[in-house]
Amino acid sequence: MYTILLIFIIIISIYTRLYYLSIHHKNYKKRKEELTHSYHTNTIINITISICVFAFIVTNSTFSNHLIPRLDIIFIYLILSDTFYYWLHRIIHRTPILKQALHSTHHSSRKLIPLDMFYVEHKEYVCYLLLTLGLKGLFSQINLLEYCLVSSIMFYHTYYTHAEIKEPFFLPLFIKSSFHKKHHTIGGGNYAILFNIWDKYMGTTIKKKKIV
Secondary structure (H helix, E strand, O other): OHHHHHHHHHHHHHHHHHHHHHHOOOOHHHHHHHOOHHHHHHHHHHHHHHHHHHHHHHHHOOOEOOOOOOHHHHHHHHHHHHHHHHHHHHHHHHOHHHHHHHHOOOOOOOOOOHHHHHOOOHHHHHHHHHHHHHHHHHOOOOEHHHHHHHHHHHHHHHHHHHOOOOOOOOOOOEOOHHHHHHHHHOOOOOOOOOEOOHHHHHOOOOOOOOOO
16 A cells, blocks of 8 residues: 555656656746647656556566666666667667557657657557666666666656756766757667667768757
8 A cells, every 4th residue: 555655656756746747847838738638648657657567677686686786787777778768769760550550649740858858659668678678687887876776867858858858867888868859850860879889880870960
């Protein structure tokens, strides 16, 4: 009972904070009419899915008992998450049926606001969660703190890339917000979510400088 109550409080807290940041965002006036009841329902459901998946993994997984976080484990986890995300994201974009069925929701507007990080078709969103949070199954030696750090970094960076923040991310090597904005406005590349490793290697980095 207390676990359910805690999850509910966390869901409401995250949604309320993102809603506050969104209505004070520079793009809010341009997006106000698009923020319908279905939009908010979609974001709340995806926030709920995120918290429930995270809670399930934390409460049903075996974590290593070492105390000091290891940077190599954290970095490898983030690299693998970005790799799986890149290929799924690229396949969806390059397959018209999948793009229309799964990804058109997230690309319904070019003017991003923070809540857009959760404005994704539910089936697609679950796939991304399984390829990021669900990677815990491959890391038997990760401890709880490392897993929470990885999840927090991915969460905050996803917010950062959908908030159109001009400053670089607080950690080095991570893509800038403008990188992901080009994916939404110009299209045809920039499929990665954390690093520009696969886009560079596969030649899918958007080289145009102008953002419309």
